[in-house]
Amino acid sequence: MERPAVKSLVDVLETLARWHSDGDPVQLHPGDLGWHWRFGAEALAESLRVWRSGEEIFAVGFVEGAGLVHVAIDPTAGHDDDLALQLFTDISDPTGEVLSAGGALVAAPFGEAFRGLLFENGWVVDQPWTPLRRDLTDEVEGYDLRVELVGPRHVYERVAVQRSAFENSTFTVDLWATMAAAPPYRSAQCLVGYDAEGNPVAAVTVWSAGRGRAGLLEPMGVHPAHRGHRYGTAIALAAADVLRSMGSSSAIVTTPSSNVGAVATYASAGFRRSPDVNYFRRLG
Ligand SMILES: CC(C)(COP(=O)(O)OP(=O)(O)OC[C@H]1O[C@@H](n2cnc3c(N)ncnc32)[C@H](O)[C@@H]1OP(=O)(O)O)[C@@H](O)C(=O)NCCC(=O)NCCS
Structure with missing residues (x-):
């Protein structure tokens, strides 16, 4: 997992944009980061986490406050068990770099393998939100x-x-x-x-x-x-x-x-x- 530097923000945005072709799931959008950019590039970079497989980004986390992380996953990697485990290990570490011990909410609308790990490891469903298209x-x-x-x-x-x-x-x-x-x-x-x-x-x-x-x-x-x-x-x-x-x-x-x-x-x-x-x- 990495914390992207300010100079890498455009790369993260372009990656998220590529994950919004027709038929792709409704998940974190470059516009969500664009809206957060009002607090400055440093604040946005500080709130982002990036996971790679080789050179390629396969997941992006957007930490909102201390308690909630929005996770977007490459639409072609939703079933990859190894990548999901990498993501799960970092996100579920309570002393980790993503969610602190007090932080406990994950928004992950997509990624069967990652969602499965959350279910199997004691995470429970919380309040619902509604996607519309x-x-x-x-x-x-x-x-x-x-x-x-x-x-x-x-x-x-x-x-x-x-x-x-x-x-x-x-x-x-x-x-x-x-x-x-x-x-x-x-x-x-x-x-x-x-x-x-x-x-x-x-x-x-x-x-x-x-x-x-x-x-x-x-x-x-x-x-x-x-x-x-x-x-x-x-x-x-x-x-x-x-x-x-x-x-x-x-x-x-x-x-x-x-x-x-x-x-x-x-x-x-x-x-x-x-x-x-x-x-x-x-x-x-
Ligand atoms: C949600 C919001 C944009 C609605 O604006 P509005 O101008 O009152 O909505 P409209 O008059 O166009 O209503 C459209 C429909 O929604 C329904 N509706 C609007 N507010 C409603 C409410 N509080 N409860 C139930 N139905 C409601 C209307 O009855 C109407 O239904 P219909 O098409 O079946 O007749 C406004 O309440 C708002 O700004 N809320 C705070 C910000 C927010 O939540 N933004 C959206 C999330 S990002």
Whole structure:
């Protein structure tokens, strides 16, 4: 296992992008790292772990806080027992470099061999989250909201909607600027939706992984004072439309299954719900 250096971040991003071709599982996306890049390249590198087989990366871990690691595995390596054991040994070591003794959650939606090891070794299923996907072969239907792409002109509104929609948000214009100057944002766009009175009511960031691959919505939110007017549906449709124009073959998103409003909103915007996936929790 390695901790990637800042200069290797682009390599990690490109690897994750290659794991999002048609038919690949919904798992950690380069856009998840792009969104985290708002805290700077060093902070992002610090939160990443990489496993290799020879020269090739076969798994990426994204440690979120002290207690949760998101794991993505090369779609061609999901059944490899030796690679899975390597991953399992590092992740389950409580004094290790991935999860500390207090850290106990693993998000691993893919990788039968690795998931099997967790099951067999006393990890239990925890709260579920829901992946959703919208195919982008056909044109995206219209929606009733004025949506602007964020350049220098709409940044304040982008940040304001984010802070109002997500209670614990720490987003600022400076963090947006750091994110927007970073390599992943070259394949990304922020969108803000305005109601008929010109109020900024909804926002989303979309991340392409390249042509013919799945693009990600992360994050998406509607100002609490403006919910229930289908703005969430509209901004999700706008996001899908922008991803389609960037060459994405599908749009993906994940949300905790308990966020019934979000699941309903994505469904309303034509996203198909896949079976829920559970976190794994270490007992004790
Ligand atoms: C989830 C969220 C975006 C919904 O925005 P919204 O503008 O109120 O949603 P819409 O008006 O477009 O509603 C779309 C559908 O979802 C349903 N819905 C919306 N919120 C709901 C809730 N809290 N509970 C149940 N259903 C809900 C609506 O009834 C509607 O259903 P329908 O298509 O069957 O009529 C908004 O509540 C929000 O910003 N939440 C906090 C941030 C968040 O969770 N973001 C998504 C996860 S990344």
